Amino acid sequence: MAEKASGGVQSVERAFELLELLAQAGGQLTLSELSSLTTLPLPTIHRLLRTLVSLGQVRQLPNRRYSLGPSLIRLGEVANKQLGTLARPHLKDLVDALGESANMALLDLDMVVYVAQVASPHSMRMFTEVGRRAHTHDTGVGKAILAQLEPEQVRSIVTGAGMPTPTPKSIGNLADLEAELGRIRERGYSIDEEEQEIGVRCLAMAVPAAPTPMAISVSGPVSRVDAAFAERAVPLLREAARIISEELNLAS
Template sequence: MAEKAAGGGVQSVERVFELLELITDAGGEVTLSELSASTDLPLPTIHRLLRTLVMKGYARQLPNRRYALGPRLIRLGEGANKQLGALARPQLKMLVDRLGETSNMAVLDSDMVVYIAQVPSSHSMRMFTEVGRRAHTHDTGVGKAILAQLDNETVRNIVTRAGMPTPTEKSIGSVEQLLEELENIRERGYSIDEQEQELGVRCFAMAVPDAPTPTAISVSGPISRVDESFADKAVPLLRSAAQAISDDLNLAS
């Protein structure tokens, strides 16, 4: 008979997902002792569940005895991202129709952001971000919008593991500078990629509230078109779109 959890779920299933989330929060790789210190589960239970996850391909044991996320999770993640992108597409299209610039959606994937949906603008000159592209968090509009939703310790861990390359002279290159920028983002409610990823390109981005995984949407284009007057129009529309996507996600859950 299946073991029941207090909330009506199956306890062993809840424990499996707890372990997967702990491995994810640790950057995708963790020791057995680190898992044990992060959960109230008995060590034999952790070991048994990990053994099952490894057998099924949802976790793997590395030569150094650490545990990492397994390759079968990639297929599940890709499928979920496609569904999330499809759900958001009407709102992304609304942004392009109203603003005339390319709109994107990205999620936090380990220590990077991955773009999962895009509606391109009709302009020949536009930002060439592609669906499936992975990017750093500290120098992208969507990345900074996502980081602003996290606590500073988590931000430090993410950028320490991923590194902080500076693609342009305008890119943020230190953790302290990034934390200061994130505080500004929290106060105003949206982020700006001020030619930090690509010279000549400006991006406005906003986090999707209450998303199941850290998520953000953005509009971007050349600085000649994406200026202060553009921001006055874009920010309210981004806020409306982010909330609509959040509402749709809650309805779908």
């Protein structure tokens, strides 16, 4: 196999480029669509796809489209567990300092998936099961992640997943969501104002320079998660996000 000047194995890098393109497209593309998204020669794409199909990393569907394969599910589950293990001590620090539940979630196609949580010691607390998938437009972590993405990707995500409104305070259309994302970019963090559940407020912040879009959050009853709480929480969230980012990039 040829090696690039950087020391990377070229065929491996090219294979991962195709997997990334499939993931960014929502999981499925035709051969011609893949060809239009990369500078790789068509015979090279076809050869790499055949290899990935034989390994179970890619599937060829009856309609001739290519999709991400089942072998990636196991890899993803293990990676998510490792992310949760890395983040949990920092989430615990947030809980110890603030007294409210802390979470980490990452973008998984057009939804967010929670990969770690440390629960509040309060009897009345916010709880999210690790592994739960949720929409991006009505969650603190989801909006924090969307605010880091290009407008075209945001539209693709919310169009694919839909914009249900679980509470009267949920955002239900793209124009309102785009305006909210602008406010998030200005202040540097997102707020779930009872958009997932009445009576629960969440403050969330994206993890900068993460290898995949992700965010951390603290959540609790609106009676405790108020303006004074936010003043204490935002600097702590920012510092936790910075440390997690550094550890992720050191591990990569």
